[in-house]
Amino acid sequence: MALLKKLILSVITSLAFALCTPFITQASPLAFSTERIAGQDRVETALKISQKGWDSALTVILCEYNDYPDSIAATPFAVNLNAPILLTKGDSIDPRVVKELQRLSPDKVILLGGTACLQPAIEKELEGLSLQWDRIGGIDRYETSVLLAKQLFSDSMILANGDNFPDALSAATFAGIKQIPIILTSTTLPASVIQYYQETAPKHLFVIGGEVVVPTKELTKNNFTIETRLGGYDRYETNAKVVSFMKDTYHSNDLFLASGITFPDAVAGTVLASKSNAPLLLTEKDDIPPAVYSIMREHMKVEPPTQDSNPSNGTNSSLNQGKVTASGGLNLRETPSSTGNVLITIPAAATIDLIEKQDQWYKTTYQSKTGWVSADYLTVTSKMGVISASGGLNLRDTPSSSGSMLVTIPKDTSVELIDQQGQWYKTTYQSKTGWISADYVTLSQTNAEKPTTPATPINLSVNGQVYILGGTGIIGSYAQTIIEGKVSSKYTDNLKTFPSLPSEIKQPTDPSRGDDDITPPADNPPPVTTYDPSKEVLINPFEGIPAQALSGKTIMIDPGHGGPDKGASGPTPTYEKNNTLAIAMALNDTLKQAGATVIFTRDRDVSLCTNTPYSEVEDLQGRVNLANQSKADLFISIHNDASLNTNVQGTSTYYSEDNPKQYESQHLAVSIQSAVIDTIKTNNRGPKQSGFYVLRNTTMPSILLETAFISNPYEEARLQNPTFQKNVAGAIFIGIYNYYKNPLPEA
Ligand SMILES: [Zn+2]
Incomplete structure (x- = not known):
């Protein structure tokens, strides 16, 4: 949703x-x-x-x-x-x-x-x-x-x-x-x-x-x-x-x-x-x-924490570093603008890696949040590299070995690295700016003030954040630090022994427990920040499945949102309503090939609410009415997930205990979730129970797929890719096929 x-x-x-x-x-x-x-x-x-x-x-x-x-x-x-x-x-x-x-x-x-x-x-x-x-x-x-x-x-x-x-x-x-x-x-x-x-x-x-x-x-x-x-x-x-x-x-x-x-x-x-x-x-x-x-x-x-998208082990591609000069700290904003939402305030004198520059704004990551800071309050120092090639290293006018040579930089010269493109660094030597091969450059440690990593290895993190509404005059800093676990509450009732933290007893390496609060690390995608669409390989969902496997079945596809309701939006920006429709269209093709009859709540960019002002409930009720009148066998609602934390990734499939076919719905959710995870390899956030309107008010087995997080730049890019969309559709089909193939035992 x-x-x-x-x-x-x-x-x-x-x-x-x-x-x-x-x-x-x-x-x-x-x-x-x-x-x-x-x-x-x-x-x-x-x-x-x-x-x-x-x-x-x-x-x-x-x-x-x-x-x-x-x-x-x-x-x-x-x-x-x-x-x-x-x-x-x-x-x-x-x-x-x-x-x-x-x-x-x-x-x-x-x-x-x-x-x-x-x-x-x-x-x-x-x-x-x-x-x-x-x-x-x-x-x-x-x-x-x-x-x-x-x-x-x-x-x-x-x-x-x-x-x-x-x-x-x-x-x-x-x-x-x-x-x-x-x-x-x-x-x-x-x-x-x-x-x-x-x-x-x-x-x-x-x-x-x-x-x-x-x-x-x-x-x-x-x-x-x-x-x-x-x-x-x-x-x-x-x-x-x-x-x-x-x-x-x-x-x-x-x-x-x-x-x-x-x-x-x-x-x-x-x-x-x-x-x-x-x-x-x-x-x-x-x-x-x-x-x-x-x-x-x-x-x-x-x-267990997800892998940090900006690890401090030197593998990130940021070259420049900035030290915050604003005495009150510097706001990290969602967009490169002083009106962008503030994600977090970076304290004065902190040193940050600068990933990218746009006008007077630098992109950076601080405490797992990626956003933009104003260049006006930063002292920027470039990373330094030392030339290691024994005969010196050629500075070229383009980042390529066929680029014209500008000058040769002698071995052991320390140079400022301004930019990087692939295996090439941009630098300036003797007033000439050009490119040197990264193969012959040793990065030097210039940043003594970089925050030191804690001595204790961190293997757990709290999954959840507290948003405090209002300033310290209303909810004080002491209360805030109690929540952060840094100081004790003054209430003796709050000092009692609480149950030990769950991950101390649960083994995250054992996914068979089925606890969706624990994500097996093996299921985590690599800490990618850039997306390579060519890595997305089209699967054949029909492999091993008989022809016309869904013949005689009527399936209602519900692409979430539409019309004035854009749904969630991704940073680029992209909109959920478009992704859900694209996946729905791909699912239509797949299900029809399998012999099913397909009907839609919407098959274009419209809302089911025709009144003004727009009402989400009327829109949802419109979808429910269509489904219940259609006598469809299954109801499949497609959505993208979103989070204020742009690092969050993964897939969930929801069913509702309030649906008259709650057990079938749950069975369908489990089957689809499993097929989708197998296919697109996203973080498994599990099948989940929820009272979503379309799930509790439809009369047939119903699920809602939160495909991936549009708020996460990597998953946002995946959601845009037609190959990915087709694979999601293929996976939903496999899930539906398995649902029918392995029916619930008779009560
Ligand atoms: Zn949605």
């Missing part, structure tokens, strides 16, 4: 330390890497969240920055529209927000709340920017939540007290992912809420918070039937209960952390967390409350 799923595989030195030092293991069993998404104020934090999650947006939601009651119920609505939530003051649009609107270039801006919060002047300003706007605002927060709910299709309802924010916030990512409306109430039910309940008669009612905030008596008096109540003695325990109860909803190993004291940074973050399929946890400023701490520890997965 376009929903980002993240698997952070960066090597964390603190974890290796934790595993080797018993005291630290006991004192602080958390060892996540953290990333703070924060601006100078709440307006800027919302902008940072938007920049992190959206390259563009068809719809943007605008809220007044003090007006939590109107925005707190907006998460499922915003997720449905894939719309970032931006904050502004109420009488005019903050200039930084104007800039962000220009970057996102939406078709429409939705103003949340009445004209008392976002004043009519804002409407005028939007019109001045040639932006269409709409307003959703009831007479009070309760009615606003009802108006937002009416934009969704759901047979469920979440009820939370709207007089304070934490309970609704705790349920927000669950509501966002599952597309369940959040209805706000007071201790007495507002008339608008009673009416909504009567009109929609939801099948499932989840109540968030205890008796004090949402009294059962009040609900039963109005004929509300509570299916589940999730409430603790305080906001943190309620938060932990909600996340724990709904943990099957979350497919990410990442977590988002927001303040339980103040709301503004959290609201915008709930949409990003939902998009990322990750839970949102609440915390105090200076420590992690025990209930939340336990959830974080439960959520922490450990696995």
Whole structure:
């Protein structure tokens, strides 16, 4: 799905330390890497969240920055529209927000709340920017939540007290992912809420918070039937209960952390967390409350690290190095522009390898993140080489032995290596710039300040990252270092002995355990950063399979996304919707050759939602309707995965326990996952259970293939390759064939 799923595989030195030092293991069993998404104020934090999650947006939601009651119920609505939530003051649009609107270039801006919060002047300003706007605002927060709910299709309802924010916030990512409306109430039910309940008669009612905030008596008096109540003695325990109860909803190993004291940074973050399929946890400023701490520890997965894409053993091709001169550190950005999303801040005086230069920007990798840094804050030193050829080495005008000779550089001369092309280095000698053969150059160590690698070999890493929403004034550095495992929590409950880290007992070399949290290293692709399309060899999927093997079967192919919904995007950029369609077309050819009848949810670049504004749920429901009406035997949904961490690679196949044919679906998922891994040799992330809309609402055995990560440059390139697309199609066919050949035993 376009929903980002993240698997952070960066090597964390603190974890290796934790595993080797018993005291630290006991004192602080958390060892996540953290990333703070924060601006100078709440307006800027919302902008940072938007920049992190959206390259563009068809719809943007605008809220007044003090007006939590109107925005707190907006998460499922915003997720449905894939719309970032931006904050502004109420009488005019903050200039930084104007800039962000220009970057996102939406078709429409939705103003949340009445004209008392976002004043009519804002409407005028939007019109001045040639932006269409709409307003959703009831007479009070309760009615606003009802108006937002009416934009969704759901047979469920979440009820939370709207007089304070934490309970609704705790349920927000669950509501966002599952597309369940959040209805706000007071201790007495507002008339608008009673009416909504009567009109929609939801099948499932989840109540968030205890008796004090949402009294059962009040609900039963109005004929509300509570299916589940999730409430603790305080906001943190309620938060932990909600996340724990709904943990099957979350497919990410990442977590988002927001303040339980103040709301503004959290609201915008709930949409990003939902998009990322990750839970949102609440915390105090200076420590992690025990209930939340336990959830974080439960959520922490450990696995062998992927190979570093930029190993420090000298095999990388970067030649130049830069030392950060900015005293406050230097931002590593996703794109070579000062508006590019900040991936991480590289500390002052750090030395980094410079891979490539574009205008005033250098490409570099820091802590497994690859991005761009401004050349203005770097002292650049080139790598040096010493000429080893006994008779000296010719400097030529082109990187080729047939290039004209400019001058001969004597043996043992030290030269600056400016660039590299294949086996040739670019250098300057006696004011002449040209190329020398790398075969006769010994690289010299020029970089004494290079970060030293830890003495302890690192063989594990925490799979997952904590995104901290808001600055240190809201969630302090001490709390952050607790999460990183560097200091101890002051709560004695957090000092108890937690179960030992999983990889201490699991052998990663034994893939038969079938634990998808462990990836056998043998399945990892080589640490490639550049893609050679010629390495992709076309397979013959029909080998060993009888002709017309799928004769009589009807298979529905569902290429994910389409039309205005581009799906996830890759760095180049490329778009998921195009890759899924290309694989679907190849699958059509293969299945037809095997005698199957093929039908599509879409066979061109369209959405199944014909209304405006675009609604993801309507699009998905359209696909489900087509499938269920078609009486297809199988439903195959094709997607690309994506992660905020561009190093993550691999393939997953999903099935849903809510599908009426859940066992067949699981069997199909296992069969297809195995055939795909065998064929395209991606990281095996395993068959997985998930409640994806198209999987739980279709009536036939259904799977969803997350082919590979479009967010990873290497897999992005593979996804573009027609040979790869055909091989994926061939593998799906083999998986389907094996599914029929090895049926489930009769119950
Ligand atoms: Zn997708």
